């Protein structure tokens with residue numbers, strides 16, 4: 056690298072906010088987000104206030120209506136608006152949208168009836184649908200690629216970070232409105248109007264910031280980035296998610312957390328009203344969810360570092376459910392607010408862990424879709440929850456529990472919804488915990504106590520594998536694939552649960568590694584990288600296939616294992632055998648087979664048995680294969696108790712019966728009853 060290159064590589068690029076066009080756009084976005092949240096609060100509160108004399112049921116339904124009007128456009132028109140953003144001048148789109156939003160929001164207090172609240176809400180959301188993709192599509196035009204992630208983080212920060220600020224502002228504005236009502240009669244009895252005026256103003260401010268942003272390129276030059284329809288995303292995502300246990304657990308859990316939060320938001324207005332709180336109190340409860348969520352997201356990853364993340368994820372959802380149940384039952388506003396912070400924190404922890412795990416566990420080419428799937432599903436869940444929650448609350452109505460004539464406990468529809476939501480979260484959390492537990496057999500309580508002390512709980516029994524592990528080794532064409540398959544059949548006949556597998560290529564990642572390793576195109580692959588790739592395949596194989604099967608108590612039969620690397624990479628490629636042993640010890644976590652069957656065949660015989668095109672290793676010269684064979688034999692000779700060496704030139708049945716005899720000696724006793732059938736078989740492969 057040249058000196059110049061090095062110095063540019065080292066120089067820290069300026070912060071993304073130092074970029075004036077982006078800073079402007081970001082400011083407009085922050086102002087709008089603040090406006091959006093204020094809008095949500097003011098309108099739900101207004102809907103409640105406008106229907107205040109009409110009874111609990113009508114009031115609940117009215118609030119539900121606002122949420123539906125807010126969510127519906129995104130689901131119906133989302134894809135259309137995305138295409139719009141690619142076709143028209145984005146700056147003008149955003150400007151007009153802002154202006155329209157300003158006018159629409161302003162009209163709500165001026166017209167002041169419930170029907171218009173709903174219509175205007177629906178229209179504002181339709182407009183938002185055009186504003187948001189235009190904004191999203193603009194960001195990459197203003198920000199260099201390497202700063203995009205930072206820019207997206209900032210965007211996310213203002214999208215959610217403005218919620219608690221809006222909640223606080225709303226609380227203050229509600230109080231100010233009361234005061235103002237004494238001076239200006241218009242504001243009297245209209246507690247939410249001031250908030251709506253400020254909300255409208257926010258859109259107007261954004262409109263002018265956008266107008267001053269001349270750097271936004273005219274549309275048409277950019278590649279189309281239209282979003283696929285929500286239904287399509289859901290369908291594709293479902294296919295992927297359905298097939299993966301971990302992701303399934305994560306998504307179920309995250310949606311559960313989302314639904315719990317949604318239940319609170321959906322009934323908060325009525326619930327707070329029943330506790331004697333006004334609009335200001337509603338703002339506080341709403342803000343509490345977000346303050347909690349933000350702190351959960353921030354502190355969550357640092358919390359109980361020694362606890363398995365998967366467990367923390369499931370646990371936080373269960374705790375969220377328990378807290379929600381408490382919120383449902385306690386009739387004290389202060390306690391409810393405190394509990395709401397805790398609820399938000401649990402939801403925040405679940406979200407951040409879930410998001411990070413999806414980021415880590417999902418392949419790059421699927422990650423975008425998984426996230427968008429999650430987002431679509433979250434939107435639908437939220438719609439359902441916030442629409443159903445108040446409706447359900449309304450249908451249940453107000454109830455009192457009486458002892459004699461005395462009412463002792465108030466239990467309304469909103470209590471019921473929160474209670475049901477809480478119980479649901481507990482169930483969902485437990486399901487997630489079970490689906491993705493990575494420490495099966497270890498008590499959660501013991502784990503938690505140890506984590507609280509800053510230690511990792513390591514019980515002796517958990518690490519104890521109950522199954523049996525048999526590896527087959529041998530040179531090319533030795534017949535080990537056939538023999539391992541016959542042994543699997545034989546063991547199954549004895550009633551064992553058998554997992555038959557092979558190396559390389561028994562996992563998703565392994566298949567790709569296998570393609571690299573065996574493709575004759577990669578002739579120049581260095582010996583060390585070859586050794587590392589085989590070890591990588593093995594690490595994946597042990598963690599994803601072998602260990603889980605052994606822990607279930609299965610018999611695992613693997614066609615090739617560590618010895619292949621010692622023989623092929625160590626002896627064959629003349630790498631230091633001790634070094635190859637070390638990396639493999641690390642890769643497998645020290646897992647050694649209970650028995651290794653070496654089918655010893657002279658390479659001249661084995662290679663002659665192969666048909667078809669030779670792969671990269673098969674096409675090595677004869678001396679290479681001789682070295683491999685010698686190493687296998689040396690390994691077996693060093694540990695006769697753990698090896699069975701059979702002459703590969705014997706007839707097939709004779710080899711089999713020698714193997715069965717030996718396996719019978721070490722077979723666990725008694726044979727487990729009613730074990731499941733095939734857990735994992737692989738197609739026949741050439742030896």
Ligand code: TYD
Nearest residue numbers: 531558559589615619620623672673741742
């Ligand atoms: P495969 O087609 O599975 O062959 P076989 O039926 O002979 O097992 O290809 C595996 C090839 O990879 C084989 O030529 C041996 C080689 N190999 C190594 O060099 N090192 C290893 O650690 C392993 C597992 C395989």
